[in-house]
Amino acid sequence: MEVRVRYAPSPTGLQHIGGVRTALYNYFFAKASHGKFILRVEDTDRERYSDESLEDLYSTLSWLGIKWDEGPVVGGEFGPYIQSERYKIYQDYAKKLVDMGKAYYCYCTPERLEALREEQQRTKSEYQGYDRHCLNLSEEERAELEGKGIKPVIRLKVPTEGKTTVHDLLMGDITRKNRDISPDPILLKSDGFPTYHLANVIDDHLMGITHVMRAQEWIPTGPLHVILYEAFGWEPPIYCHLPMVMGKDGQKLSKRHGSTSVREFRNDGYLAEALINYVTLVGWSLDGSTEFFSKEELEKCFTLEGIHKSPGVFDYKKLEWFNGMYIRSKSDDELFSLVKPYLVDKGYIHSDPTEEEMRVLKLLIPPAKERMKTLKDIVELSSFVFEDRPPEDVEMYISKGADLKSSLEALERGSEILFSSLKRGEGSEDIENSLVKLAQELSLKVNGVFQPLRVAITNSKVSLPLFDSIEILGLDEAERRAKRSIEFMKEKENA
RNA sequence: GUCUCCUUCGUCUAGUGGUUAGGACAACGGGUUUUCAUCCCGUCAACGCCAGUUCAAUUCUGGCAGGAGAUGCCA
Numbered sequence: 001m002e003v004r005v006r007y008a009p010s011p012t013g014l015q016h017i018g019g020v021r022t023a024l025y026n027y028f029f030a031k032a033s034h035g036k037f038i039l040r041v042e043d044t045d046r047e048r049y050s051d052e053s054l055e056d057l058y059s060t061l062s063w064l065g066i067k068w069d070e071g072p073v074v075g076g077e078f079g080p081y082i083q084s085e086r087y088k089i090y091q092d093y094a095k096k097l098v099d100m101g102k103a104y105y106c107y108c109t110p111e112r113l114e115a116l117r118e119e120q121q122r123t124k125s126e127y128q129g130y131d132r133h134c135l136n137l138s139e140e141e142r143a144e145l146e147g148k149g150i151k152p153v154i155r156l157k158v159p160t161e162g163k164t165t166v167h168d169l170l171m172g173d174i175t176r177k178n179r180d181i182s183p184d185p186i187l188l189k190s191d192g193f194p195t196y197h198l199a200n201v202i203d204d205h206l207m208g209i210t211h212v213m214r215a216q217e218w219i220p221t222g223p224l225h226v227i228l229y230e231a232f233g234w235e236p237p238i239y240c241h242l243p244m245v246m247g248k249d250g251q252k253l254s255k256r257h258g259s260t261s262v263r264e265f266r267n268d269g270y271l272a273e274a275l276i277n278y279v280t281l282v283g284w285s286l287d288g289s290t291e292f293f294s295k296e297e298l299e300k301c302f303t304l305e306g307i308h309k310s311p312g313v314f315d316y317k318k319l320e321w322f323n324g325m326y327i328r329s330k331s332d333d334e335l336f337s338l339v340k341p342y343l344v345d346k347g348y349i350h351s352d353p354t355e356e357e358m359r360v361l362k363l364l365i366p367p368a369k370e371r372m373k374t375l376k377d378i379v380e381l382s383s384f385v386f387e388d389r390p391p392e393d394v395e396m397y398i399s400k401g402a403d404l405k406s407s408l409e410a411l412e413r414g415s416e417i418l419f420s421s422l423k424r425g426e427g428s429e430d431i432e433n434s435l436v437k438l439a440q441e442l443s444l445k446v447n448g449v450f451q452p453l454r455v456a457i458t459n460s461k462v463s464l465p466l467f468d469s470i471e472i473l474g475l476d477e478a479e480r481r482a483k484r485s486i487e488f489m490k491e492k493e494n495a
Numbered sequence: 496g497u498c499u500c501c502u503u504c505g506u507c508u509a510g511u512g513g514u515u516a517g518g519a520c521a522a523c524g525g526g527u528u529u530u531c532a533u534c535c536c537g538u539c540a541a542c543g544c545c546a547g548u549u550c551a552a553u554u555c556u557g558g559c560a561g562g563a564g565a566u567g568c569c570a
Contacts, residue, residue, distance in 0.1 A: 288509025450529035
């Protein structure tokens with residue numbers, strides 16, 4: 001039997017890390033078992049739907065490099081794959097259920113239901129859920145209510161006796177007494193759109209889905225779905241409820257923990273490779289020691305057995321580490337194109353870079369690469385080139401164990417050595433030796449000489465190495481900055 | 496309240512009826528280094544609790560506790 005799995009998000013917000021991991025697991029499982037990965041858009045909530053969310057879904061999956069075998073845009077023999085376009089199908093099946101006596105019309109107002117719910121919570125009633133008020137309405141009563149213009153919903157008759165079992169690949173059998181299932185959930189809303197329960201069951205059946213891999217938050221409603229399958233006389237798919245992704249505090253990962261949407265991570269300069277690699281590892285492992293997986297590898301080696309039962313905490317630090325590792329694995333050219341939008345956006349370079357800009361970036365990328373955790377870091381690392389912001393704090397020039405006087409002398413004499421040697425075309429190694437010698441002469445640590453020079457030239461205590469910085473900046477500009485800093489320090493000394 | 500699921504270092508995890516319980520991130524310390532970073536080395540650190548089975552339990556069974564999720568005309 002060919003494996004057919006689906007990712008079925010609801011376009012009501014940006015693609016969330018948790019959702020994307022579900023997509024990834026489904027996708028990898030499909031690939032690894034030579035099956036089909038189907039995308040289905042569950043846009044039955046017309047209130048929360050947004051076009052932007054749908055666009056975000058497509059752009060996120062394409063950025064991650066996840067292609068669906070069937071679904072919107074690409075089509076397939078079980079379409080349409082957008083639920084709002086399947087409106088009629090759900091209506092027909094819901095009515096069929098009513099005809100079979102397995103569902104019924106309900107005319108209760110949202111107000112009444114709200115009051116009911118409040119009452120149940122207030123009295124801490126053991127019995128929570130709909131009171132089946134409309135279960136046994138006569139034809140006359142129905143006609144009367146409908147005459148008033150009330151649009152009914154269709155509710156499933158949940159059996160009050162017996163129990164229902166969901167077979168879960170991960171969890172084993174999950175059994176629930178039928179009377180513990182929240183009574184008579186709505187299948188078809190008054191606007192004629194189906195709820196998740198109905199649409200999901202019908203589509204998974206009609207689309208020939210073999211394995212349903214979805215978040216564990218669906219476990220409690222699993223038996224309800226099985227009841228629906230039984231009501232239709234269909235065979236339920238194989239279930240596999242995925243552990244959830246949590247925040248540091250153990251609660252469901254959400255906004256207050258930090259970024260949660262792929263779009264944010266993408267904008268912040270995370271690589272798709274890093275995100276895929278890390279996100280997959282929250283809740284799955286191959287052997288406990290292999291850490292790096294490319295998408296292509298996962299398409300081969302992903303196994304259901306490697307999925308864990310317990311929820312996992314999303315560790316931003318570890319993602320960052322992965323990202324840094326992937327950045328360092330890029331060639332300079334690749335990294336250049338990845339980093340370019342950030343520099344253009346900041347106004348540092350033209351979208352069609354000039355020759356000088358290209359020269360600068362060629363020199364900048366190798367030393368910057370070692371220091372980047374995200375692509376965005378390029379802005380900070382290169383700002384000294386594109387924005388000259390001389391330090392206003394003289395302390396910055398003074399390294400540990402030095403003072404203003406010695407630092408000034410180090411800067412003055414260091415610049416002299418540095419620039420005259422550079423102009424003579426001496427190699428950086430020789431110059432470095434001379435500067436080390438100078439430090440000894442001044443009874444300073446080596447950094448006592450290098451720090452004032454670096455600060456003068458890069459405007460920062462934390463910077464790229466001195467010789468790289470000078471080369472990037474150009475000799476003239478570097479010398480200009482050094483002289484300026486000497487003047488600045490002299491002023492301070494005299495003050 | 497009721498129902499359901501979960502439980503190995505701070506975090507992601509490996510693993511076994513007898514192991515020095517392994518790896519990675521983080522943290523901390525050290526080395527390389529002109530700062531930062533990279534790189535290298537090291538340290539810290541876990542089987543939730545209580546019973547039972549067993550010669551032996553982190554591993555099997557039961558109970559408890561803790562955590563999470565569900566309980567919507569949201570998915």
